[in-house]
Amino acid sequence: MAGQNTIKSRVDQLKAKFQRQNWLFAVALFLAAAVFPIFPGVEGWMASQASLIILYIIAAQGVSILTGYTGLVTVGHGGFLAIGAYTSALLAKYYAVDLVIGLIAGGLMSALIGFLLGLIFLRLSGAFMAIGTLGFAFFVGTVANNVPLFEGREGIFLPPNRVLGIEIEDLGFYYVSLVTIGLITLFIYGVIRSGVGRAFMALRDAERAAESAGVNRVFYRTLAFSISAFITGVAGVLNGHIVNYVSAEVYADIWYSVDFLVATVVGGSAVLLGPFIGGVFVVMVPFFFETLADFAFILKGVVLIAVLLLAPAGIADVLARPFRALRRHQLEQAETSSTDEAKP
Amino acid sequence: MSAHLHCENVTVSFGGVVACNKISLDVEEGKVIGLIGPNGAGKTTLFNVLSRFQNVDEGEVYLRGKPITGLKAHQIIGLGMARTFQNINLFNELTTLDNILIGAHRLLGNPFADILALPSARRIEAKLRDRAVELAHSLRLQDELDNLVKNLPYGMQKRVELARALAAEPEIILLDEPVAGCNDEETTELKATIKQVNQEFGITILLVEHDMSMVMTVCDYIHVINFGANLAEGTPADIQSNPNVIKAYLGEDY
Numbered sequence: 001m002a003g004q005n006t007i008k009s010r011v012d013q014l015k016a017k018f019q020r021q022n023w024l025f026a027v028a029l030f031l032a033a034a035v036f037p038i039f040p041g042v043e044g045w046m047a048s049q050a051s052l053i054i055l056y057i058i059a060a061q062g063v064s065i066l067t068g069y070t071g072l073v074t075v076g077h078g079g080f081l082a083i084g085a086y087t088s089a090l091l092a093k094y095y096a097v098d099l100v101i102g103l104i105a106g107g108l109m110s111a112l113i114g115f116l117l118g119l120i121f122l123r124l125s126g127a128f129m130a131i132g133t134l135g136f137a138f139f140v141g142t143v144a145n146n147v148p149l150f151e152g153r154e155g156i157f158l159p160p161n162r163v164l165g166i167e168i169e170d171l172g173f174y175y176v177s178l179v180t181i182g183l184i185t186l187f188i189y190g191v192i193r194s195g196v197g198r199a200f201m202a203l204r205d206a207e208r209a210a211e212s213a214g215v216n217r218v219f220y221r222t223l224a225f226s227i228s229a230f231i232t233g234v235a236g237v238l239n240g241h242i243v244n245y246v247s248a249e250v251y252a253d254i255w256y257s258v259d260f261l262v263a264t265v266v267g268g269s270a271v272l273l274g275p276f277i278g279g280v281f282v283v284m285v286p287f288f289f290e291t292l293a294d295f296a297f298i299l300k301g302v303v304l305i306a307v308l309l310l311a312p313a314g315i316a317d318v319l320a321r322p323f324r325a326l327r328r329h330q331l332e333q334a335e336t337s338s339t340d341e342a343k344p
Numbered sequence: 345m346s347a348h349l350h351c352e353n354v355t356v357s358f359g360g361v362v363a364c365n366k367i368s369l370d371v372e373e374g375k376v377i378g379l380i381g382p383n384g385a386g387k388t389t390l391f392n393v394l395s396r397f398q399n400v401d402e403g404e405v406y407l408r409g410k411p412i413t414g415l416k417a418h419q420i421i422g423l424g425m426a427r428t429f430q431n432i433n434l435f436n437e438l439t440t441l442d443n444i445l446i447g448a449h450r451l452l453g454n455p456f457a458d459i460l461a462l463p464s465a466r467r468i469e470a471k472l473r474d475r476a477v478e479l480a481h482s483l484r485l486q487d488e489l490d491n492l493v494k495n496l497p498y499g500m501q502k503r504v505e506l507a508r509a510l511a512a513e514p515e516i517i518l519l520d521e522p523v524a525g526c527n528d529e530e531t532t533e534l535k536a537t538i539k540q541v542n543q544e545f546g547i548t549i550l551l552v553e554h555d556m557s558m559v560m561t562v563c564d565y566i567h568v569i570n571f572g573a574n575l576a577e578g579t580p581a582d583i584q585s586n587p588n589v590i591k592a593y594l595g596e597d598y
Binding site for chain 1: 395397416417418419420421422426427429433434435436437438442445446447449450452455458459460461465469508512
């Protein structure tokens with residue numbers, strides 16, 4: 001029995017160590033992102049480009065909650081991006097609202113619409129859900145184009161960005177984006193390691209079994225929709241304020257929705273790191289092929305197909321494989337070595 | 345009426361087909377009850393009625409005297425009734441431990457406290473984890489806790505389903521063809537596990553099964569239905585010698 005306990009504690013210790021390593025990696029990544037602008041040779045526009053990457057990652061994180069963890073494919077998250085952007089833009093234009101309030105208000109408005117959409121789409125799944133969400137994005141685009149409040153293709157020009165009363169430029173905006181993604185990543189981690197995340201994944205893998213285990217399908221589906229829409233709505237606020245301009249010309253475009261789905265799937269839709277890799281990918285591909293815009297489209301498509309065929313769990317999953325194998329090996333070693341010690 | 349589960353005149357029809365026609369049956373507390381009948385007799389439909397995936401046209405189901413046909417599927421476990429599925433219905437992309445933990449979903453506290461990892465939620469989670477590990481030990485799944493269930497052998501997956509049902513701390517479990525697709529060895533093992541669940545945990549069991557030798561050795565009492573209606577009931581010995589049952593399974597000429 002004593003032997004049994006040492007095995008258990010060794011394995012537990014090792015698992016705790018792995019968890020510390022994960023946290024260390026996340027903190028290191030965050031700190032590296034925080035000091036990157038002060039390196040010599042880094043120019044001002046790079047901070048702006050980095051902010052763009054961050055907001056794409058956040059938008060993809062929103063998609064991953066619904067598509068990756070809950071198993072509902074969305075081709076309509078550009079709609080939530082628009083709702084976040086317009087909410088904050090109108091608040092900034094008419095009430096000179098601070099960006100921090102704008103981020104919260106944009107997220108909440110998007111979450112509210114997400115909740116309603118979740119209710120309306122309660123019976124949809126698979127391809128029908130994809131078509132339904134696509135229709136939602138078109139609906140939002142049409143509203144933005146035609147309702148006078150949103151000023152159509154003329155667009156809404158925003159006042160300079162203010163955070164806690166202080167006016168910020170590109171670098172300040174980058175740090176706002178960085179703090180935002182830090183908080184949202186912590187939130188997502190909180191969701192997926194909790195019973196709520198388990199309920200999402202249970203509905204994804206076996207809906208009836210989940211219900212028989214007591215998972216309230218209506219509650220958890222609408223909750224997933226709300227959380228997902230909140231996160232992408234926050235990305236929308238950043239997307240409006242990064243250029244201080246919000247227009248139907250931009251938000252009626254379906255490519256946002258497609259890009260976010262591609263980012264989520266290519267990076268890894270049910271892996272915490274997935275949207276990070278996917279976000280960098282969808283922003284940087286057109287950046288490198290600026291003069292060959294069509295080629296960027298083709299490359300995105302080819303990579304998407306390749307990932308779906310070769311590594312459906314996404315690039316993040318492929319990158320994590322050697323580490324997982326190493327850890328499993330260490331765990332097995334810990335188990336066997338403790339058993340050997342326990343014998344004599 | 346002291347029956348744990350009681351069906352009264354349950355009637356379900358799909359268009360012109362009457363799947364269940366005034367089926368009535370009692371499941372006595374603490375017993376293992378079998379529900380058998382030829383293919384298409386209405387067993388699966390009745391199970392779906394019990395776990396609220398199917399509405400009734402007429403009749404009522406009472407669980408410990410409470411009518412349940414007005415409830416939603418996810419509310420049934422709250423009354424202490426769990427189920428397993430005919431074709432294994434596990435959460436494939438999750439580990440054995442997570443599968444068992446979802447079984448304990450109803451014992452979780454406030455979902456928002458859970459997301460924020462508040463101390464109360466952490467305490468509950470730690471307790472449920474300990475219980476899940478204990479359950480895994482008693483169903484001989486302790487070495488598979490961190491493995492994805494999709495990679496486990498068939499017989500083991502069946503036990504994970506049972507462990508998931510037990511994690512909800514039910515008083516009665518519905519087993520839909522627990523040994524379907526199992527080889528002899530797995531069947532023997534599952535029979536022992538079902539006995540164990542009934543005796544060690546004191547849980548009432550209602551099971552649908554086509555494997556007659558399994559039904560006859562495990563069940564205390566058997567209900568037979570045919571063409572959606574009650575045909576016979578009795579102890580395994582009664583059922584084996586009942587001419588109506590033999591006719592239903594083998595045809596007029598035998």
